[in-house]
Amino acid sequence: MSYRYRACPTATQVEGLALHCQHARYVWNLACEQQSYYAVAGRVSRPPNSASRCRQLAEARAEFDWLAAGSSSVQQQALRDWDQALRNWLTHRSHRRPSWRKAGRDEGCCVRDVHVRRLNRRWAAVFVPKVGWLRFRLSRPLPATTGMARITCDRAGRWQVSFTAAQPAVARESTGSAVGIDRGVAVTLATSDGQHHHMPHSGKADRKARTLAARMSRQRRGSHRRTATKQALAKLTARAADRRKDWVEKTSTRLVRAHDVIVFEDLRVTNMVRKPAAKPDPDNAAAFLPNRARAKAGLNRSIHRSCWGLLARRVEDKASASGVTVVTVNPAHSSTECRACGHTQPGNRESQTVFRCLACGHQAHADTHAAQVILARGLAAPRPPQDMGQDPPPGGSARGKPEPSVARTTRSQAAA
Ligand SMILES: [Zn+2]
Structure with a gap:
């Protein structure tokens, strides 16, 4: 670090x-x-x-x-x-x-x-x-x-x-707890024990940045006024980036301090923020059909702003210095798989916040539920040799619910 x-x-x-x-x-x-x-x-x-x-x-x-x-x-x-x-x-x-x-x-x-x-x-x-x-x-x-x-x-x-210098260990005592983490855009970080953490974000600063960017676009290149606007915009975005980094440091320390095992999805963020491919119009060689590039750009901005990669990296750094195990699991269908019966269908996710299984009727907050599915996959995953000696630590509230079998987890992984 x-x-x-x-x-x-x-x-x-x-x-x-x-x-x-x-x-x-x-x-x-x-x-x-x-x-x-x-x-x-x-x-x-x-x-x-x-x-x-x-x-x-x-x-x-x-x-x-x-x-x-x-x-x-x-x-x-x-x-x-x-x-x-x-x-x-x-x-x-x-x-x-x-x-x-x-x-x-x-x-x-x-x-x-x-x-x-x-x-x-x-x-x-x-x-x-x-x-x-x-x-x-x-x-x-x-x-x-x-x-x-x-x-x-x-x-x-x-x-x-x-x-x-080397990452110093986080001062902590073993808690025996395991946690699954679902990273998202609406809720930046949902844990399997039901907590939601939000990346700090200021709408006022966003509006100010948009105003400054618009002003800069009208100013002449190389002029003193343009330089001043550019400086003001840079200061604003630097402060926002500082706030995000600060949040990532505090949140990762809190996670490593509270849990012995932390399970993440193996998200390929670079692949997720690709631009959508252009759609050529079959009737008109010179034109293109709408491909929702603008909406995707907005989503990509939110993904970048959520700092998923940085958060996982900082948790891994601090965990390896403090003797905490980090497991990464296959993210496929983690938001649509039912925790209770294993039924996987896109319709299970009723809305942004509600998960309701179409097979068994199990209902939960969608992000918390996804984090619990991730935790179950992480606990079922084979561990490296040094972790085999100890028993899987008892989890938070997620352990109170019926565990999906290893076979079910591997099946959902194979579906990827
Ligand atoms: Zn179900």
């Missing part, structure tokens, strides 16, 4: 840091360009490896004064970062291919072997080559080791310093 702090650079330091970010971005984009040049079919030679790329950087620094004016360690680290990003993509650790960095959007650089100095109870400073000691606010204790510092500037113009 990263320990992030708000940095307060002086006006001179901002210039130096911005230059570091520019150089890092230039080197990264050049590596991208090389990779795509050699990836073209028919080229015989391969793209340069990381050692030859470092040599090329040294040659470029000898030739161009503007590049040599920057820090070589920052530029080399940008190359190493790019190599790591490419490795992550090739080994499927990341689904995103490293691509071009854009000025004003992806501003950041890395400093290796950092020196961190505590100034007082509230402030510390990190040494950045050619910039000096950069002060940052100690909003939380420093990690035990600070190997590398990443310095970033977001779109709202806030400078931040972050250090990577």
